[in-house]
Each structure stands twice: as structure tokens, then as C-alpha cells.
Amino acid sequence: MDERPLDKPGRRDRRRRALRWVALVLAGSWLGYLLLGNLFLNTALGPWAINRKPERFQMHWERGLTAWPGQVALWNPQVQGHTGSVLWNVRGDKASGRIALLPLLRRELRFPSIEVEGVTAMLDRGDRRLAPARPGGWSLRFDRIASDSVRGGRFGELGLEGEGWAELGLFKQLRGGPLEVTPSRLRFERARVTLDSASVLDEAVLDARLAMDRHTGAQTSGLHKLLRTEAGLSIEGRTSALEVQRTDPRRLTLQPVPARGRGRVAGRIGWNRGVLTPGSRLDWTAPVSMASRDGRATLEVGLEVDRDIHLRVRLPEQVDDSGDALAIDAQLQVEGAEVPLEKPRSLLPRTSGHLVGSWQFASLGWLGTFFADVPWLTLDGAGRVDADLRLVAGEPAAGSRIEVPGVDVTADVMGNRVQGRARALGSLQGGVDGEPGGLRPRLELQLDRFSITADHGRGARYVEGRDLSLQVQATEPLPRTLLAMPGSPVTSVAASAAPPPGAALARAGRALAARLRFDDASVPDLRAYNRYLPRSHLRFDGGSGRLSGDLTVDGAGAVGQGWLRVRGRDTRLHAAGLALRGNVDIHTRLRRAGIEDGRFNIDGSQVRLDGISLVEPDGRTRRGWWARVDLVRARLDWDAATDRKDAADVDVEGRARITMKDVGFLLALYSQRREYPRWIERLIDAGQARVTGDVRWRDDVLVLDDLVANNDRFDVNARLRLQGRKRRGNLYARWGVLSMAVDVDGARRDFHLLRARQWYDAQPSYIR
Known part of the structure; x- marks a missing residue:
């Protein structure tokens, strides 16, 4: 016989009523949240509440949906901002994710997960720089932003499009607070990279990894952020042909022209807080042609990193109908793998190797400083340089030579000014037996035509001639640190190109000697x-x-x-x-x-x-x-x-x-x-x-x-x-x-x- 007492009917009814009230309260709360949350997302209230600082941050969307607290779905979302002098913009077809509610109590907006479809991004430099905001503000934490449909982006003149997949983690405190990028990854297949709308890479596979230590803008800005960054890039694809074009009367540039042919690029580059990681390697080839000729050569660029950085560049000579030339054959080694972002020129003292090539310079003024730093001789104008440089610890070594088919020459001698267009040949010679270290620079100028003007160029031109020879030779070895080639790609840079005053000028007078010769000029x-x-x-x-x-x-x-x-x-x-x-x-x-x-x-x-x-x-x-x-x-x-x-x-x-x-x-x-x-x-x-x-x-x-x-x-x-x-x-x-x-x-x-x-x-x- 079961002796358990039976529930009284009243107790069972009270329990049912309580459960019913709880259900009604929950249902009412849910319906209230559903109504208010969707009103917030689908009226002007949401953008008004979020975009309180439109000059710094804006977020817009076409429509939104939230079914329960912490869950949000947005269609056609767009987020844009202005940080310092940088403008950024991110768009998507749809974004859905969760918001953690408890962190709101400590002024933190945390998204454990966000899924985005059809993503495009833009990064550009603005016309003005915003002043820093006052400190303090909410924190944004994105534990995981993922998309399997990244379409591409634009970063200045550089564009990227293709089939992409990305996973990003980010922390940012507003109003000048710290920024951190947790380990993130981006992968593109069938990617196309453009430069100013011209394709430079297509049918490519890109795989990038990125992580950045937490820091503030006051602690690190600009390129210095790379000193807090660990990154890697794997790349493989087809490169576009390059054409040498004259963009103005004084300058040659390389422009991508896909219709002229294709090359290949493959490699993997690793970066760890200012240092290229051992094992990094990159090989790039591309056909190159001059604008006025059908001739074609192949540009080959190679980079390898072990304990040092090894760079090789090769392009057979290209010459167009006007005589402009482009050629390079370089084998360079940089001691160590560190890249000095703050002073990139400090790479030069670590660089040794051999460079042979031809290039068009917008200004040839550096020739005089490099080979004949004297106050009475000026070299200027645009022109081609044919160089054969041997570098030791960043300095040109004995045996280096430079030839220039045409450079404007001005020489002031005995109150007269000699002017003309010259062929120039510069060379660096070692010291003779018994002399200490150093180099003897030598510059030979041959002016096919020249003129002489009185009163340092202010008077009348009274002599016209042909075949003037001017040779400038160091009479004693000069320390290599005194040599400089400002504006050139591979040399040390002098602290100043101005003539040295006082004792330094007297020393220059003793250290250099010139010989000027001409015959039968017309008066x-x-x-x-x-x-x-x-x-x-x-x-x-x-x-x-x-x-x-x-x-x-x-x-x-x-x-x-x-x-x-x-x-x-x-x-x-x-x-x-x-x-x-x-x-x-x-x-x-x-x-x-x-x-x-x-x-x-x-x-x-x-x-x-x-x-x-x-x-x-x-x-x-x-x-x-x-x-x-x-x-x-x-x-x-x-x-x-x-x-x-x-x-x-x-x-x-x-x-x-x-x-x-x-x-x-x-x-x-x-x-x-x-x-x-x-x-x-x-x-x-x-x-x-x-x-x-x-x-x-x-x-x-x-x-x-x-x-x-x-x-x-x-x-x-x-x-x-x-x-x-x-x-x-x-x-x-x-x-x-x-x-x-x-x-x-x-x-x-x-x-x-x-x-x-x-x-x-x-x-x-x-x-x-």
C-alpha cells in the first residue's frame, strides 16, 4: 500500500500560475526587446546614438535584426573613420554576431564572434590630420571577425581583388587608447593586385598572417608600428610586364602593361618586430620594354634571408630611340637581417657588393659632390648614368666608375664662367704605395661645345669653343666617409652639400687639383x-x-x-x-x-x-x-x-x-x-x-x-x-x-x- 501523501489541488494550481507568470514576463520582455531592439536598428535612433563623432567614426547599415539580447544581424553595413591623417572604410553585404552583455558594465563592447559576408576595405591618406581626442572612452574587443567571402580592398593607389578568406582579432580603446591585433590571417586565391588601376599581379595566391602588440599612438606611430608587429606573407602568381616610360622631360618610370607579357612571383617573407626572419625568400620576374621600341628583356629580382639579407637584381640594357637607357645587374649583401625603419639610410654602411647599371636621373647635381666637391664647379641637369660600383661596408670602393653621356657644367675660373654640356667619366682610385687608406676620386669632363662669360656669368659671353677638357683629381687620399652621392640609390649621404668653410675649404684646395684645356675657341x-x-x-x-x-x-x-x-x-x-x-x-x-x-x-x-x-x-x-x-x-x-x-x-x-x-x-x-x-x-x-x-x-x-x-x-x-x-x-x-x-x-x-x-x-x- 502506497502511503505517500497526495498533492493538494491548490498547491498544484499555484505552481502552474507561477510558471505561467514567469513565462508571460519572459515573453513580454522578449517581445519588448524584440520591439525596441529592432526599432533601434531600423530607425534613425541607432545611427544617431552611435555616430556622435561623425568626423572620427561613423557606422551605417540598410536594415538590421535582433532576435534575442546580444545577437545582431545587419545588412549592407558600412563602418568608416578618420584616425590621425588616415581615412578607412569597411563594407559588407551582411554581418551577424554576438555582443557579450556583462562586459558592458565595465564600458567594454565585446564581440565574441562576428561573421561577415562580401567584405571590401579601403585605406587612404586624408587632406588634414585630426588632433588627438581627449583620453578615456569605451573599449572595443573583437575576439573573432571572420569572413569566407572577402572581395578585396584599396590601399592608396594599390588595389586587391579576388576570392578571399579572413579571420581577425582586434582590441581598441577609443579616444587615443591602446590598439592590439591578435593573431589574424588573410588568404586570397585568384587574386589580382593593381597599381593605379593597372594590373601588376594576377592569378595569385596570397596568404598573410599578422599580429601586433598592444600599444598607443603616443608610444608608436607610423612605420614604427612594424616594430611591434609579427607578420608573414606567402605569395605566388603571375606578374605583369613593365614598360619604361618618360613621365616628364626629366624622369623615367616603370609602368605595368599586362598586354606586353607575363612573369612569375613566388616566395615567403617573414617579419618579426623589425627583423626579416631567416628562411625568407622571394623571386620576381617580369618582361620589361622601352616605350618606343619592341625590344624586350626580363627583370629578375631575388631576395634571400639567412643571417644576412641577400639581394640580386638583373635587367639587361634597354635603350629607346632618344638614347634613354635602363639596365641593372646588382649582387648586394646587407649584414644582419634587421631593417632600420627610423633611419633606412643606415642600411648602407651594412651593404657590400657590386652594382652595374644605367638609369635616368632627374638631377645630376650629386655628381659634383661625389667626385669633385669644389665650390667653383657645378654639375646639373637631367641625364643618364652608366655606373659600375663596388661597395664595401656601404662605401664605394676603388675601381668604381660612373659614366654620364650628358651633364650641364658650370665652372668659375679667374672671374670667368665656363658653361656647356659635357660627357662625364668619374672613377675612384686607390692610394699609391705607402699611402694610408682612402680613395682618390677623379672626374673627367669633355665639353663638345662651351662658352665663356665674363664677370662670373653676369657679363657678356665673349668666347665660343669646342672640345674643352676638364679633369679634377684628388691629390691625396680622401677618407671614404667624405664621399657622398645624394639622390643616388646606393651610397652614403653627406651631411651637407654646401662648400666647406674656412680650414675645410683650404684643405679642399690642397686635396683636389683640376686641369682645364681647350684649343682655338672663337672670340x-x-x-x-x-x-x-x-x-x-x-x-x-x-x-x-x-x-x-x-x-x-x-x-x-x-x-x-x-x-x-x-x-x-x-x-x-x-x-x-x-x-x-x-x-x-x-x-x-x-x-x-x-x-x-x-x-x-x-x-x-x-x-x-x-x-x-x-x-x-x-x-x-x-x-x-x-x-x-x-x-x-x-x-x-x-x-x-x-x-x-x-x-x-x-x-x-x-x-x-x-x-x-x-x-x-x-x-x-x-x-x-x-x-x-x-x-x-x-x-x-x-x-x-x-x-x-x-x-x-x-x-x-x-x-x-x-x-x-x-x-x-x-x-x-x-x-x-x-x-x-x-x-x-x-x-x-x-x-x-x-x-x-x-x-x-x-x-x-x-x-x-x-x-x-x-x-x-x-x-x-x-x-x-
Whole structure:
């Protein structure tokens, strides 16, 4: 017999009513949540509540659905934001996921899982940078965002599309809080990568992995985020052909042209907080052609990482119809696998290897700094560079050479500016036996055509020539750290390209020497040289000529030694009030006397006058006169930096030895022939004379002193001082037992026929 008590009917009814009320409350709550939650998602209330800072963050969707608390589904969602100077945007066809409710109590919006369909992303740089928000704010935690239908994205000019799969984990605290990316993965098949809408990679398989340590923007920004990143990329696919195109008159670029052919890329790159991981490898090939030719070559790029980084690049030479060329053959090794993001140029001291190639540079100004860092020489303009560089620890080594078919050259020498377009050949030579380490840079410039302009380029162009040679050579080994090639791909960079001041400039003067040579340059108008002459007493009145020269110049721009030669045919001259016409040959030999000024010895300089027609003061014309002037001992003071725009400060002082056809020119400087005694005619006709004397020419003052002219039949002594319109001097002449003297003071002439020698000897000398 069962003795358990039976439930009373009232107790069972109360239990049923309680359960019914609980069910009704739950159902009412669910219905209320269903109503309010879906109203929130499908009215303006949701976007209004979320998009309180639209300039920083916005989220929009077409429609939404929530069936129970924490579960949300959105159709056509779009999330976009502006962080610093970066704009980002993510779109999808549908997103569904869960929101953890309890973390809301600690101001954390946590999504344990989100599934997204049809994802595209965009990342770009904005026009302005937002100021940092005030600290504090909600935390966003996405434990898992997954999609098996990622369509692609755009990152600046780089685009990606294909069939993708992704799984991402992310933590971010708003208002400047920390960011963390938990281990994430992205995989694409049949991927296509574009650059500015042109395909560079297709039919590709991409597999990327990424994780980033938690950090704030204040702690790490920009590329420095990679120092907190662990990543890997596996890639395999077809590359597009490349075409070398001229985007402007000064620059060549590589543009992808898929229709020209295909190459291959395969490899795996690993990255661990600033270091390429051992085992990383990449091989890239692509056909390359020049825009104006059908020729085609293959670009080969290879990267391998073990304890060091090994890079190889090879492209056979491509040349188009205009002469532009592109070629490279490089085998480089970078010591260690660390990549210095903050100072990428610090990779250079770790780089060694061999680089051969041709490339078009928008500016060739670095050539002068690299091979001839002197203040008086400037190289510029766009052009092609053919290089053969050997690198040791980031520095060009002996045997390196660079050839440039065309570069603009400007050289300032002795106050004149030489300009032209040159072929350049630069080389680095090692020190000779017994010298310490270092290199001797050498630069050879060959100007097919050139011009010379006075007054450092501010004056008139007065010389046009061909085939000028300029060689700059280090006279002592220079430490490799002094060499630099700014703007070039593989060299060290100097701290400054400005000329070194003070002692450094003096050292440059000693360390470098140049030689400038040219022959038979055209001088259309010899009057251009009047700026160097005392024009009241010696000047060119017309005629053309030829100029040749061979000068050595030190690193500071000072001429050391050499010669200049001016030759004129049918030249019109004005000399001490007399008009001459004929052929002139002036050969000036220079040897620097002062280290820091413009003093030169010009011993051995010569002046040749041939076929001269001479108009004497009385109007009589004599033809066929000639003279040979040799400066036995002479000094030249040169100051091209004068403020006078029409002249340079030139002083000459020395002793001359002269041979002339006769003394007619000398006598004509003092008086008209009809004023002399009649026997002077016989003295003039007595044949050539040997003359010695002292010469001083300073500014507009020309002085001739202690002139002694004689042969076996006569003697002539003279002194003369010319200043502006003033003429002062005296002369003594003897023919056998006959003699005379004349004193000149302006237009006055006093003849002394008695005791002429005693009178002349009593007159003072002009040069003491």
C-alpha cells in the first residue's frame, strides 16, 4: 500500500500560475526587446546614438535584426573613420554576431564572434590630420571577425581583388587608447593586385598572417608600428610586364602593361618586430620594354634571408630611340637581417657588393659632390648614368666608375664662367704605395661645345669653343666617409652639400687639383678683352681671334699654373695714342706666386705682332712692321672680384726683352717724324733693334722705363708715363756722332740737341 501523501489541488494550481507568470514576463520582455531592439536598428535612433563623432567614426547599415539580447544581424553595413591623417572604410553585404552583455558594465563592447559576408576595405591618406581626442572612452574587443567571402580592398593607389578568406582579432580603446591585433590571417586565391588601376599581379595566391602588440599612438606611430608587429606573407602568381616610360622631360618610370607579357612571383617573407626572419625568400620576374621600341628583356629580382639579407637584381640594357637607357645587374649583401625603419639610410654602411647599371636621373647635381666637391664647379641637369660600383661596408670602393653621356657644367675660373654640356667619366682610385687608406676620386669632363662669360656669368659671353677638357683629381687620399652621392640609390649621404668653410675649404684646395684645356675657341670680338687693359693707352678697336688655354686649378678655385694664348688676325689696336692693324699673338704663361691671393709670375710670356700697319701722329702710314716681346721677369696681380662691371683689377710689372723691325714705333710715341732732325730717318731705316726695358701697368697707368734700344749703328734710350690723357716722358737717340733728346709733357715737346746725353741722364726714372 502506497502511503505517500497526495498533492493538494491548490498547491498544484499555484505552481502552474507561477510558471505561467514567469513565462508571460519572459515573453513580454522578449517581445519588448524584440520591439525596441529592432526599432533601434531600423530607425534613425541607432545611427544617431552611435555616430556622435561623425568626423572620427561613423557606422551605417540598410536594415538590421535582433532576435534575442546580444545577437545582431545587419545588412549592407558600412563602418568608416578618420584616425590621425588616415581615412578607412569597411563594407559588407551582411554581418551577424554576438555582443557579450556583462562586459558592458565595465564600458567594454565585446564581440565574441562576428561573421561577415562580401567584405571590401579601403585605406587612404586624408587632406588634414585630426588632433588627438581627449583620453578615456569605451573599449572595443573583437575576439573573432571572420569572413569566407572577402572581395578585396584599396590601399592608396594599390588595389586587391579576388576570392578571399579572413579571420581577425582586434582590441581598441577609443579616444587615443591602446590598439592590439591578435593573431589574424588573410588568404586570397585568384587574386589580382593593381597599381593605379593597372594590373601588376594576377592569378595569385596570397596568404598573410599578422599580429601586433598592444600599444598607443603616443608610444608608436607610423612605420614604427612594424616594430611591434609579427607578420608573414606567402605569395605566388603571375606578374605583369613593365614598360619604361618618360613621365616628364626629366624622369623615367616603370609602368605595368599586362598586354606586353607575363612573369612569375613566388616566395615567403617573414617579419618579426623589425627583423626579416631567416628562411625568407622571394623571386620576381617580369618582361620589361622601352616605350618606343619592341625590344624586350626580363627583370629578375631575388631576395634571400639567412643571417644576412641577400639581394640580386638583373635587367639587361634597354635603350629607346632618344638614347634613354635602363639596365641593372646588382649582387648586394646587407649584414644582419634587421631593417632600420627610423633611419633606412643606415642600411648602407651594412651593404657590400657590386652594382652595374644605367638609369635616368632627374638631377645630376650629386655628381659634383661625389667626385669633385669644389665650390667653383657645378654639375646639373637631367641625364643618364652608366655606373659600375663596388661597395664595401656601404662605401664605394676603388675601381668604381660612373659614366654620364650628358651633364650641364658650370665652372668659375679667374672671374670667368665656363658653361656647356659635357660627357662625364668619374672613377675612384686607390692610394699609391705607402699611402694610408682612402680613395682618390677623379672626374673627367669633355665639353663638345662651351662658352665663356665674363664677370662670373653676369657679363657678356665673349668666347665660343669646342672640345674643352676638364679633369679634377684628388691629390691625396680622401677618407671614404667624405664621399657622398645624394639622390643616388646606393651610397652614403653627406651631411651637407654646401662648400666647406674656412680650414675645410683650404684643405679642399690642397686635396683636389683640376686641369682645364681647350684649343682655338672663337672670340668674335676682341674688344671683350678691353676690360683687362688700360683702355686709354692699350685697347682692341676691332677684330676677331682665337683663344687657347691650359690651366691647373686647385680645389678652392685658384689657378696654380698654365698658359693662355690669344691670337687675332687683321686686328685693330690702339697703343699709346697710335693706331695699329695686323696680326697679334699674346701667349701668357701663369705660375701662381701667392697661395691666398691673385699674384702670378708670368715670366716667359710673349707678345708677337706681325704685318702691322702703323699710323703715326702725323698721319703717315707704315706697313709691314713687326715686333717680338718676351717678358723675362714679370709679375701679374689679378683681382677679378672688382666692383667695376666693365673692368677687372689687373696689375703687371716686370722686365721685357723686345726685338722689333725698327725703332719707328718707339720714336712715334714721342713726336711726329717731321719734328725730329733729318738724320732720324736714317736711324729708323737702320734695321731691326733689340730693346730691353721695365714695364709697369697699374689700373689706367702705363709706365715704360729704362728702355734701351740699339743695334750696331745706333742707340735709343727712353722712358714714358701715360695716365689718362696725360703723357710724360723723355727720349735720347744717337746716330754715330749725332745725338738728340726730346722731353714730352702733354702736348709740349722740347728738343735738346746739345749735350743730349747729359740732359737725358739727369732726368729721374719712373720706376724705382
